[in-house]
Amino acid sequence: MAIHYQCRHCGTKVGTLSNVSVDSEQLGIHMLTDEERLHMVQYQDNGDIQVRTICEDCQESLERNPAYHELDHIIQ
Numbered sequence: 001m002a003i004h005y006q007c008r009h010c011g012t013k014v015g016t017l018s019n020v021s022v023d024s025e026q027l028g029i030h031m032l033t034d035e036e037r038l039h040m041v042q043y044q045d046n047g048d049i050q051v052r053t054i055c056e057d058c059q060e061s062l063e064r065n066p067a068y069h070e071l072d073h074i075i076q
Contacts, residue, residue, distance in 0.1 A: 001047040003027070008040070008052035027051075 001021065005014040024030045027049075029041055042050040054062075062068050 001049070003049045003051060005051045005053050007055035007058055009054060009058040012055045012057075014053055014055050 001019070003017040003020060003022075005016070006012065007014055029037065032040060040052045042052075044050060
């Protein structure tokens with residue numbers, strides 16, 4: 001099983017954890033609401049987990065431009 005982290009705004013691959021055996025509590029997924037979990041976590045048929053997160057560049061853009069929080073994708 002692998003866990004893939006990808007920026008939800010620009011699509012950049014943030015990182016991958018390969019051959020790990022963890023549960024949702026260790027990943028912090030248990031802290032998400034059901035709605036957040038639906039938008040941020042996808043379970044693949046092969047057992048991998050895709051986590052939509054935010055990369056450093058997009059985080060900096062959001063900090064500099066708070067109005068971007070109203071957009072689904074800040075990189076158009």
